[in-house]
Amino acid sequence: MPAALTPSPSPRCALPSRLHCQVLVVGAGPAGADLARQLAMAGVEVLLVDQLADLSHAAFSSAALPLATMDRFGLPARVAAARWSRWQLIGPGERRREWSGSAPLGVVLDFAALRRWLADECQAWGGQVTLGLRAVACRPEGKGLRTRLRDRRGALLEVESAWVVDATGQQRALIGEVPAARDPLVSGLGCEWLVEAPQSLWEQWADRLAFCLGSDWVGQGYGWVFPMQPGRLKIGVCRLADEGRPQRPLAAELCALLDRLFSPQERAALRVLDRHGGLIRSRIHRREPHRRGRLLALGDAVSTANLLGGEGIRHALASSRVLAPLLLRALDGAGASDPLRAYPADLRRALGWRWSLSGRLARRTWLGLRSPAADRRLEALLQGLEGCTAEDLSALLFDYRFERYGLRAVPYLLGWR
Numbered sequence: 141m142p143a144a145l146t147p148s149p150s151p152r153c154a155l156p157s158r159l160h161c162q163v164l165v166v167g168a169g170p171a172g173a174d175l176a177r178q179l180a181m182a183g184v185e186v187l188l189v190d191q192l193a194d195l196s197h198a199a200f201s202s203a204a205l206p207l208a209t210m211d212r213f214g215l216p217a218r219v220a221a222a223r224w225s226r227w228q229l230i231g232p233g234e235r236r237r238e239w240s241g242s243a244p245l246g247v248v249l250d251f252a253a254l255r256r257w258l259a260d261e262c263q264a265w266g267g268q269v270t271l272g273l274r275a276v277a278c279r280p281e282g283k284g285l286r287t288r289l290r291d292r293r294g295a296l297l298e299v300e301s302a303w304v305v306d307a308t309g310q311q312r313a314l315i316g317e318v319p320a321a322r323d324p325l326v327s328g329l330g331c332e333w334l335v336e337a338p339q340s341l342w343e344q345w346a347d348r349l350a351f352c353l354g355s356d357w358v359g360q361g362y363g364w365v366f367p368m369q370p371g372r373l374k375i376g377v378c379r380l381a382d383e384g385r386p387q388r389p390l391a392a393e394l395c396a397l398l399d400r401l402f403s404p405q406e407r408a409a410l411r412v413l414d415r416h417g418g419l420i421r422s423r424i425h426r427r428e429p430h431r432r433g434r435l436l437a438l439g440d441a442v443s444t445a446n447l448l449g450g451e452g453i454r455h456a457l458a459s460s461r462v463l464a465p466l467l468l469r470a471l472d473g474a475g476a477s478d479p480l481r482a483y484p485a486d487l488r489r490a491l492g493w494r495w496s497l498s499g500r501l502a503r504r505t506w507l508g509l510r511s512p513a514a515d516r517r518l519e520a521l522l523q524g525l526e527g528c529t530a531e532d533l534s535a536l537l538f539d540y541r542f543e544r545y546g547l548r549a550v551p552y553l554l555g556w557r
């Protein structure tokens with residue numbers, strides 16, 4: 141067994157300064173950890189590293205998903221913190237609308253538990269997982285790549301591998317960012333608190349995804365309250381960055397949201413367990429390199445995060461499901477052609493044509509949501525949804541099936557209104 145695959149008892153174990161493996165996966169988010177577990181299952185010598193010292197830390201994602209994702213990606217019940225069967229849309233103004241499904245429609249994952257489970261699975265299948273290592277550079281050497289990593293004390297480590305996968309999310313730490321005027325990076329910044337709430341208060345928000353919409357709630361964005369385990373809620377705000385337009389600090393938006401949703405007594409009863417947040421940065425047309433030689437990228441690093449609902453976990457997992465079989469064929473080296481050439485097109489096909497349409501809609505909706513006129517347009521759209529079922533709303537927001545909304549939406553989607 142090569143040095144890289146010697147089990148490491150803890151992230152801080154003394155590592156040799158040079159390691160070898162077939163595939164180095166950098167980033168143990170949903171994309172990288174899922175890819176590493178699939179490669180390990182197939183018997184590949186894979187090393188999965190992350191800059192986090194503990195995958196429970198920085199659990200930044202709200203992690204709301206449709207129920208079908210659990211089955212599709214074989215996720216176990218223990219990574220789900222709560223199920224939900226209702227949508228609640230609050231706003232513009234004080235208007236509240238609710239849609240109830242007859243069965244559970246989705247889950248809110250415990251993001252930390254998801255990452256830990258995927259990494260544990262990778263290890264259980266014989267892969268190595270080493271935490272507290274930050275990749276700083278990667279360059280071709282011989283027939284493979286040499287990657288330089290730094291541990292938390294500043295010590296350097298080099299990994300030689302046939303392939304490297306950049307799964308560092310929106311940071312794109314190794315694949316880098318290529319400026320593209322016709323397809324710029326669109327950024328959304330999110331800020332969320334995990335709170336403990338008294339049972340009676342928690343019950344008011346359990347079993348639903350609640351969103352606050354309208355410029356008087358969050359300018360150029362939206363707020364949310366999601367249920368977690370009994371007695372816990374995730375409350376957050378997210379907003380698209382608008383260069384050149386002053387925006388209030390996001391923390392102030394979150395405090396204003398809390399003051400409006402909860403009475404002073406309720407607010408005083410909330411105990412903040414964790415404050416976290418993060419960036420989502422995606423290109424709407426996804427015209428960016430998915431590969432540089434033997435360096436590949438997946439997940440948010442190739443813009444699979446969708447800006448409409450700030451949603452990216454299932455798309456990150458989808459990207460690993462597209463990449464894994466192609467990489468296995470490349471490792472096998474049997475055919476004359478390069479199987480990885482198909483990767484960008486296969487991924488585009490897997491995400492579907494609706495993916496970029498929803499990105500356009502996201503940019504238009506959220507960036508434009510900054511005036512009473514925009515609130516009136518949003519109100520008209522929401523009125524049009526009142527006749528829908530909760531399942532229709534899921535199809536609209538998760539499957540981007542805008543045609544269910546009817547032809548009235550088309551001019552809005554295309555930016556004519």
Ligand SMILES: Cc1cc2nc3c(=O)[nH]c(=O)nc-3n(C[C@H](O)[C@H](O)[C@H](O)COP(=O)(O)OP(=O)(O)OC[C@H]3O[C@@H](n4cnc5c(N)ncnc54)[C@H](O)[C@@H]3O)c2cc1C
Pocket residue numbers: 166167168169170171172189190191192200201202203204205273274275276307308309310311313329330331332378417418419420438439440441444445450451452453454456
């Ligand atoms: C506030 C917020 C709320 C969200 N809510 C939802 C939601 O409700 N539902 C949903 O589906 N999605 C949501 N998302 C998006 C979703 O979390 C991401 O799309 C998803 O996590 C992307 O997965 P990934 O594996 O590509 O990247 P990430 O999850 O970002 O994982 C990247 C990993 O790489 C590591 N890393 C980065 N740089 C380095 C380096 N140089 N060396 C080593 N390791 C490195 C990081 O520590 C991280 O663990 C949300 C995002 C934010 C910011």
